[in-house]
Every structure is written in C-alpha cells, then in structure tokens.
Amino acid sequence: MSLSIECIQLLLDxxxxxxCVFEINDLWTNTxxxxxxxxxxxxxxxxxxxxxxxxxKV
Structure with missing residues (x-):
C-alpha cells in the first residue's frame, strides 16, 4: 500500500x-x-x- 502511494506521488510529480516527493524513508517507516x-x-x-x-476450563 505504501509503495503504491509513493509511486503515485512520483508519477504525479x-x-x-x-x-510531491518520493522518499524511501516513508516506505521504511510505514513498513x-x-x-x-x-x-x-x-x-x-x-x-x-x-x-x-x-x-x-474453570
């Protein structure tokens, strides 16, 4: 999910x-x-x- 959002941001940019900025940190922290x-x-x-x-059991 996070990867798709980051890719959409990259595509839109x-x-x-x-x-929008594609950041690998976002992928890492979201994961x-x-x-x-x-x-x-x-x-x-x-x-x-x-x-x-x-x-x-009781």
Whole structure:
C-alpha cells in the first residue's frame, strides 16, 4: 500500500509537477509501523484466546 502511494506521488510529480516527493524513508517507516501493528495484534489475539480458554476450563 505504501509503495503504491509513493509511486503515485512520483508519477504525479513527473507528469504534473505537483510538488510531491518520493522518499524511501516513508516506505521504511510505514513498513515498520505495519509490522509493529501486526505483531501487537497477533500478541493481543493470542492473549485473548488463551484467557478465554482458561476461563472455559474453570
């Protein structure tokens, strides 16, 4: 997703000179943010699943 947005910005700048900037830093930070969010989501889901299994056993 981030790569497509950066490519669109580059294309718009080449075609229409709209002043958008293609930055590799944006790709890197967006990828890190997405990976971190996925990791947090995955950990949260495992914790919720484990807590529901424990409460069902009691």
């Amino acid at each position: 080449l075609l229409f000179d709209v002043g 890190q943010g997405g990976g971190t969010a996925y990791l947090i989501y995955h950990i949260r889901q495992n914790l919720l699943l484990n807590s529901s299994l424990v409460s069902k």
